[in-house]
Amino acid sequence: MSILDPAGPAARDIAALWWVMLTGSVLILALVTVLTALSFRKRAQVPDEARLERTWILGMGLGFSMAVLAALLAYGIATGARLTAPVADAVEVTAEASLEGWTFGYPGDAARGQTADVLHIPAGQDVVVSITTRDVIHSFWVPRLAGKIDAIPGHVNTLTIRADLPGTYQGVSAEYSGPGYLDRRFEVRALDPADWQAFLSGEMP
Amino acid sequence: MTALKRHRRLEAIWASEKGFRGWFSTVSHSDLGRMFLFTSFFYFGVAGILAMLIRAQLATPHSAWASEEVYAQLFTMHGTIMMFLFAIPAIEGMAVYLIPKMLGTRDLAYPRLTAYGFWCYAFGGAMMLSSLALGLAPDGGWFMYPPLSGGIHAPGINTDFWLIGITFVEISAICAAVELCVSILKYRAPGMSLDKMPIFAWYILVTALMILTGFPPLILGSILLELERAFGLPFFQADLGGDSLLWQHLFWLFGHPEVYIIFLPAAGILSTVIPVMARTTLLGYGWIVASIVALAFLSFGLWVHHMFTTGIPHMGVAFFSAASTLVAVPTAVQVFAWIGTMWKGRPDLRLPMLHILGFFFTFVIGGLTGVMVAIVPFDWQVHDTAFITAHLHYVLFGGFVFPILAGVYYWLPLVTGCRRFFKLGESAFVLTFLGFHGTFLAMHVLGLLGQRRRIHTYDADAGWTAINLIASIASFIMAIGLALALIDIIIHLFVAVRGKRSPWGAGTLEWATMSPPPSYNFASLPHITSREPYSDTPTLPSDLARGTGYLGDPQGDRRETLMVDIASGRPEALAVYPSNTTLPIRMAAVTGVFFLSLLLKVYWLTPFAVIAVAAFAVRWAWSLGATRDAGPQLIGRDMQVPLAIETEKPPGWWGSAFLLVANATFFGSLLFGYAFLWSIAPGWPPPEWLTFSILEVAIGIGAALAAPVLIRVANARVNASRPATPASAATLGTIVLLAVCLVSLILRAPSPTEHAYGATLLVLGSYGLFHAVLTGIMLAFVIVRMRRGYVSAARSGEPAIARLWVDYTAGAGTLCLLVAHVPAWLT
Numbered sequence A: 001m002s003i004l005d006p007a008g009p010a011a012r013d014i015a016a017l018w019w020v021m022l023t024g025s026v027l028i029l030a031l032v033t034v035l036t037a038l039s040f041r042k043r044a045q046v047p048d049e050a051r052l053e054r055t056w057i058l059g060m061g062l063g064f065s066m067a068v069l070a071a072l073l074a075y076g077i078a079t080g081a082r083l084t085a086p087v088a089d090a091v092e093v094t095a096e097a098s099l100e101g102w103t104f105g106y107p108g109d110a111a112r113g114q115t116a117d118v119l120h121i122p123a124g125q126d127v128v129v130s131i132t133t134r135d136v137i138h139s140f141w142v143p144r145l146a147g148k149i150d151a152i153p154g155h156v157n158t159l160t161i162r163a164d165l166p167g168t169y170q171g172v173s174a175e176y177s178g179p180g181y182l183d184r185r186f187e188v189r190a191l192d193p194a195d196w197q198a199f200l201s202g203e204m205p
Numbered sequence B: 001m002t003a004l005k006r007h008r009r010l011e012a013i014w015a016s017e018k019g020f021r022g023w024f025s026t027v028s029h030s031d032l033g034r035m036f037l038f039t040s041f042f043y044f045g046v047a048g049i050l051a052m053l054i055r056a057q058l059a060t061p062h063s064a065w066a067s068e069e070v071y072a073q074l075f076t077m078h079g080t081i082m083m084f085l086f087a088i089p090a091i092e093g094m095a096v097y098l099i100p101k102m103l104g105t106r107d108l109a110y111p112r113l114t115a116y117g118f119w120c121y122a123f124g125g126a127m128m129l130s131s132l133a134l135g136l137a138p139d140g141g142w143f144m145y146p147p148l149s150g151g152i153h154a155p156g157i158n159t160d161f162w163l164i165g166i167t168f169v170e171i172s173a174i175c176a177a178v179e180l181c182v183s184i185l186k187y188r189a190p191g192m193s194l195d196k197m198p199i200f201a202w203y204i205l206v207t208a209l210m211i212l213t214g215f216p217p218l219i220l221g222s223i224l225l226e227l228e229r230a231f232g233l234p235f236f237q238a239d240l241g242g243d244s245l246l247w248q249h250l251f252w253l254f255g256h257p258e259v260y261i262i263f264l265p266a267a268g269i270l271s272t273v274i275p276v277m278a279r280t281t282l283l284g285y286g287w288i289v290a291s292i293v294a295l296a297f298l299s300f301g302l303w304v305h306h307m308f309t310t311g312i313p314h315m316g317v318a319f320f321s322a323a324s325t326l327v328a329v330p331t332a333v334q335v336f337a338w339i340g341t342m343w344k345g346r347p348d349l350r351l352p353m354l355h356i357l358g359f360f361f362t363f364v365i366g367g368l369t370g371v372m373v374a375i376v377p378f379d380w381q382v383h384d385t386a387f388i389t390a391h392l393h394y395v396l397f398g399g400f401v402f403p404i405l406a407g408v409y410y411w412l413p414l415v416t417g418c419r420r421f422f423k424l425g426e427s428a429f430v431l432t433f434l435g436f437h438g439t440f441l442a443m444h445v446l447g448l449l450g451q452r453r454r455i456h457t458y459d460a461d462a463g464w465t466a467i468n469l470i471a472s473i474a475s476f477i478m479a480i481g482l483a484l485a486l487i488d489i490i491i492h493l494f495v496a497v498r499g500k501r502s503p504w505g506a507g508t509l510e511w512a513t514m515s516p517p518p519s520y521n522f523a524s525l526p527h528i529t530s531r532e533p534y535s536d537t538p539t540l541p542s543d544l545a546r547g548t549g550y551l552g553d554p555q556g557d558r559r560e561t562l563m564v565d566i567a568s569g570r571p572e573a574l575a576v577y578p579s580n581t582t583l584p585i586r587m588a589a590v591t592g593v594f595f596l597s598l599l600l601k602v603y604w605l606t607p608f609a610v611i612a613v614a615a616f617a618v619r620w621a622w623s624l625g626a627t628r629d630a631g632p633q634l635i636g637r638d639m640q641v642p643l644a645i646e647t648e649k650p651p652g653w654w655g656s657a658f659l660l661v662a663n664a665t666f667f668g669s670l671l672f673g674y675a676f677l678w679s680i681a682p683g684w685p686p687p688e689w690l691t692f693s694i695l696e697v698a699i700g701i702g703a704a705l706a707a708p709v710l711i712r713v714a715n716a717r718v719n720a721s722r723p724a725t726p727a728s729a730a731t732l733g734t735i736v737l738l739a740v741c742l743v744s745l746i747l748r749a750p751s752p753t754e755h756a757y758g759a760t761l762l763v764l765g766s767y768g769l770f771h772a773v774l775t776g777i778m779l780a781f782v783i784v785r786m787r788r789g790y791v792s793a794a795r796s797g798e799p800a801i802a803r804l805w806v807d808y809t810a811g812a813g814t815l816c817l818l819v820a821h822v823p824a825w826l827t
């Protein structure tokens, strides 16, 4: 369940973002703490007001903060754009949430029926999940693969996920949905190409 | 007159009634401010206990003692009480208590309104609390998202408690905001121009304006959701043309500014206390004012950052992401201005300063995680996890609880006139600080490890047990710390060890009187020439007590103070306050009956309650004014000014103007909702449109155009001392015509339960109609007042107030008709 243990490119990008921001934040916190602490030391004379205003308000308050924020923002927007960019030849699946559980639908004809609470995807391929809900708001979240997106009545949201390797990944509904919320979970099974073909043709449950 | 005699005279005029009854009839800002603070801290205790129950539940996977239904009530009520019944009222209490004292005046603009606001808060809060006692507390989370909170998925009364109780409590916030705006702009000591105002007043002014523009969207949302629940108007149901996202927009349009409404006054405390603790003056006063204003504007452009996971297109969220990071800039300006102030002076590590250091450390972390979640992709991961819960507590606890404790410890000597006895405060702070960080630092990690917020327990093999246990143990340490602080404060209140006046050596006016301050605050009002008058004139308290300032000679038994020009602080008018009365509490009680009738669905009672409220309001307004011109009044220092009721813009005019700001925001939110449903909601176009009626539009708009003209004719005739009844009656006639057109619109609109379109038209029409009726009543009131001699060329304020409302109603009515008909006509 940890977002710091990514198993796909989207989650990995976001985990990288986290480590960068954490480092920056620790440095800034240290800076502010030291600056605050230094104000308690004994000083012979105090610099004049205009100088202080320049240093603290223009320099630190405006200059420093804007520079840091602009850099971070650019990084964040670029990451976001990459994660929401349309992907070519992705596998398209559907996810419908409800208070009873998740129902997943697959491409192709009738051979492959819907599955309940287990989403099968091919490993190593981009998968676009179209997400909606039958009743209240839910959210589709597989922490090791990607961020979450809400399932909202009357709307369809899409999310691109990709698992690098075959395996099972835990997913949860991550928008409070009343009694039973704790157990509104699902699983994503990433399959290797052979299994995926078998799954699509209905040979695998 | 000697100082002592003057004190006795003023005390006789201003004192609240003695004993038990005094609690219910007081209109003194000092009393009411303390009552607000006491009550809000009581709720802090209640919500704190709920928090402890939550942490007990989550301590280990096996410690869950509450069912998930109960747990849902716990976290919903914890969040709701903290935000609506603790934080906002605590700020109101601080401001109500301090603002007149800091501004060198004797009370707020509308003492009875302060009392009414308090009682609405007290009764509304009691309503919320009773839901908890009955086990019927709201359980949809503090932001109450439909459809989960809608009638289908939450049929019980729980959600109604929230929608109706919170709306009731919000009346008090709106009252306080109107009152604080007018007080800060118009009720200051003479000579105190805007740039000489204590910085705290700037913070409160901006906060009050934000309440006026931030709360209406939520009030609208609550009304719409309650209409859906009670009468099936499908505003939030996707299959009937509604959209649950509309609620999220309305809620966060309120919810984000709310965070700043809580933070700004706390920052105001910091900007006041830090310079005193550092024995210097604030660095960059002008910059700070600019950054408060910037913060206020920016904070209204950020709400979407609470909705990054709802599937809004990436370009859209990128804009809000940028705005959300930008808002960190004015905050950074303030933080560095404070640090710069400490560099400028020589900070002392006294108790308020400890809390300020606690603030710095905590709030900076909260700000940094805030910037993190403003970065959209990261928010996709941590949204709705314990990471968000941790972040929001760093901001709210760091940015509010520490500053308010600093403020309480700073101003307690003023309130009580005593000094602290047992020094429990320091150890209390250390426990609170360590406990806090233990709890919430850990919760960040839980969020990163995938723990959702609002889950009532978790699996033993999830790997979260140890961290949760740490968080829970730390939270109990914090609770002990807070309890110690409380005991410390209570001991302070009851163990009287006389302290000296102004123990911190502050320069602002609140210290330039006795402590505890007398009921009239200042025996005479100072003339202000600098930002720190008390530092400049150390003899100020005794000078004022000797009556060297303004209004040192009380006339009769009038409660007097001065109104000033907004920018320069030049005295403009002499305001006379009403004295002790139980009218506010009685009016709040019937207001409560109104809300209770909605809650319990005894709708036959509702109209009676409305009539009762209106009757009280008329009585309230009737008791003001006079039937004879009094002419210029001596105010001391060889100056003369007219009575406030003999000016063009009496206090009521200013109050109306600010109330209309809130009202216009409400209307704007309604129009936004209409446009939103139209363009975004699935399930449009509706099955049936309104049929266009040229007659309805023409008559309605014609009446709306005529009304402002006619009321101006009436105003002009009043000013020329000529009979104005006919013109006023004609205005009333046009308003009635407008009302008729709006009724016709309501009756002809498609069924409100079949599609959100019809429902929206009903609400629009009703909004216009409500204002037409209200304005009609005001005009009738003014006409009667004219006939009884309450209006003259000098006393022309009441017709001027009516003009404000006529203009507003005409504008709103026109817009209602247009937005209903133009689309119907085009399709």
Ligand code: HEM
Binding pocket: B048, B051, B052, B054, B055, B075, B076, B078, B079, B080, B082, B083, B087, B140, B141, B142, B143, B389, B393, B396, B397, B400, B401, B439, B452, B453, B454, B455, B475, B478
């Ligand atoms: C006294 C110490 C406090 C503790 C130990 C505490 C603890 C908690 C915990 C554990 C939750 C998460 C519940 C969950 O997600 O299951 C929570 C939620 C919340 N808290 Fe606090 N809290 C404290 C103070 C405050 C303060 C001072 C405020 C605001 C002024 C506040 C506002 C909130 C809000 C708005 C929520 C969200 C409720 C919801 O999810 O609907 N808390 N608190």
Ligand SMILES: [Cu+2]
Binding pocket: A139, A174, A175, B309, B383, B384
């Ligand atoms: Cu959410």
Ligand SMILES: [Cu+2]
Binding pocket: B255, B256, B259, B302, B303, B305, B306
């Ligand atoms: Cu926000």
